[in-house]
Amino acid sequence: MKMNILLGLMCACLAGCGHAPTEKTVTTPDSIENLNQPRIKVPVTAKDDYVTKTKALTGLEGDGWVFDPLYATAVNTDRRDLAVCGFARQRGTTNSVYFAYYSGELILSDDKAPSGVSVENEFLTMICSHS
Template identity: 90%
Template sequence: MPTNEQRISINWNGSTIRKIMVLGLMSACLVGCGNAPTEKTVSTPDSIENHNHPRIKVPVTADDENVAKTKARSGLEGDGWVFDPLYATAVNTDRRDLAVCGFARQRGTTNSVYFAYYSGELILSDDKAPSGVSVENEFLTMICSQS
């Protein structure tokens, strides 16, 4: 007859723990979605609600271009980055919810990157992720696309 310790023993390997974590996250998502409020409570003008608006192309000021390139250079490894002309998108002509977007390649290598400078943050494309899978790539597509 097995002892209590032997009956309770569970073989915890990495796969089992990952499965439990995934199931926990999935159930948390389902609970969160099921309890979603019916009324929008976010009311700031530059809130995430603006992401549902169609974006338009707006002029890139010299200051915006300088800041975006400086931020990109600080976030990219190595030297020799060459930028294609930058462009900007926003939800209106007043430049609300501005994103400065662009493409850069590193001279002498095959390195290249799509990027955006948005709300004080640099967002870089994830070139290792298949198209449509990476959160970074989806977000870049959303804020850099124009209608």
């Protein structure tokens, strides 16, 4: 399901790059139009921190996950199109993961992709990079 959403977003983004819309009709915070805008770093609220870590723990296998401090990106200071990003490692193992909680979905990096390239990794890079 997550993969279908990501593929759909990437295809829609690529398809939309071929023409310039004359009128903006999409106004939802998680709209595709925001993906082309530069992202800025914004504060992570206590609620965002809790929700993101809770969601990440449900998506990660095993116990003992330790999180680095989370950070958030958005397209403006009003936190539009918010992505909460982070890195976690599992104690006593070599397991680690980059992740983001974006638009109600947990996105995990794909460390098995050749040279680290995958739809998930490209999307994570896009929403977690900031200026």
